[in-house]
Amino acid sequence: MNEASPNAPRLRLGTRNSPLAMAQAVETRARLCAAHGWAEDEVELVPVLASGDKVLDRPLSEIGGKALWTKELDQWLGEGRIDLSVHSAKDVETIRPSEFHFPAFLPRADRRDCLVGAASIAAIPQGAVVGTSAPRRAAQLLNLRPDCKVVTFRGNVATRLAKLEAGEADVTFLAAAGLERLGQSAVGSPLGEGEWIPAAAQGVIAIECRADNARTTALLAAIDHAPTRAELEAERALLAELGGTCHSPVAVLCTGGGDSLSMRAALFSPDGAERIEGTASFAPGDHAPVKALAADLLARATPGIAPHFRQGK
Numbered sequence: 001m002n003e004a005s006p007n008a009p010r011l012r013l014g015t016r017n018s019p020l021a022m023a024q025a026v027e028t029r030a031r032l033c034a035a036h037g038w039a040e041d042e043v044e045l046v047p048v049l050a051s052g053d054k055v056l057d058r059p060l061s062e063i064g065g066k067a068l069w070t071k072e073l074d075q076w077l078g079e080g081r082i083d084l085s086v087h088s089a090k091d092v093e094t095i096r097p098s099e100f101h102f103p104a105f106l107p108r109a110d111r112r113d114c115l116v117g118a119a120s121i122a123a124i125p126q127g128a129v130v131g132t133s134a135p136r137r138a139a140q141l142l143n144l145r146p147d148c149k150v151v152t153f154r155g156n157v158a159t160r161l162a163k164l165e166a167g168e169a170d171v172t173f174l175a176a177a178g179l180e181r182l183g184q185s186a187v188g189s190p191l192g193e194g195e196w197i198p199a200a201a202q203g204v205i206a207i208e209c210r211a212d213n214a215r216t217t218a219l220l221a222a223i224d225h226a227p228t229r230a231e232l233e234a235e236r237a238l239l240a241e242l243g244g245t246c247h248s249p250v251a252v253l254c255t256g257g258g259d260s261l262s263m264r265a266a267l268f269s270p271d272g273a274e275r276i277e278g279t280a281s282f283a284p285g286d287h288a289p290v291k292a293l294a295a296d297l298l299a300r301a302t303p304g305i306a307p308h309f310r311q312g313k
C-alpha cells in the first residue's frame, strides 16, 4: 500500500473542473506546498466532472441538491483514486459520509454576497427582475423588496454574468469570495452586515480526505485555520439542528473566530413574507448556545417557515 513510484506526486487533489473550483484547488496546492516546502508538482490536480455541472437549466434544489457537487468526488476519494477533495464549504451537505473528514479549512475569504446590477438593495429599480436560484437569496431579497420578481439563474460565475449582460435579469447575486478568486473583485457591490446576511460557510474552502488516511490527514492538518474552523463548525451545527436542506431559506453569519463568537441567523418563508431572526454568543466549540438558538427559531417558526425546517422539535 502507498508504495508510490519515485515520480508520483505526494498527493492527488480532486476538484470539480469549474473555473472557481480550479482556482480553489490552485490555492490549496499553493498552501500545501508552502507549508511543507514542496515543489508544485508534489500535488497533482485531478479535475472530476460533477453532476451539478452538467445540469444548468434548473435550480440545484430541484435536481437533487448539494450531493450533486460531491457525488463523483466522494466516489473517487472512497476508491482511493484521489487523496483529498477540495470543496466550497457552502456547497457541501451538512451531513457527510462518516468515512470522510475535514482536516483543513482555509482562512475565510470575504463572506459577503455581492449585488451585480445595483449599488445596494435599496437602489434596485422598482419591480426589477432578480436572477438567482438560491432559496436564501430569493427569500431574503423578497423580504426586503417584495416588488421584485425572482427568476432562476444557474451556471458558473461567468455564465451568470453573461445572462445578466444578455438582459435575462436586471440584477443578480454572486459571492464576493468567488469573484475575488476569479480575479473579478471589481464586479458588483458587496452587501454589508446591516443590509444582508450571507449563506452558512460562504467564503470557506473545505479540504476533505478519508478518515482512515492518517498520512494525508496529518499533511492537511498543517494548513488548517482554527478561527475559520470555529465559525464554520458553528454554522454547520446550526444548519444540522435546524434540519435544513438546500431548499431551506436560511441565512447565518458567525463572526469572531478567536475566543468569542457571535452568530446571527434568519429564517424566511420562500416568498420572503415571513422572517424570524435570532442571535447567540459562545466560545469556540461550545455549541450548546447554537443548539438553543436553533430550538428557539424552530419554536418561533411561522406557518410559511416551519415546513422548510425540522418538524416536531
Ligand SMILES: NCc1[nH]cc(CCC(=O)O)c1CC(=O)O
Pocket (backbone or CB within 6 Å): 088, 089, 090, 091, 173, 174, 175, 177, 178, 201, 202, 203, 204, 205
Ligand atoms: N453555489 C456556487 C458557489 N459556491 C461557492 C461560491 C462562492 C465561493 C464561496 O462561497 O466560497 C459559489 C458562487 C456564488 O454563490 O456566487
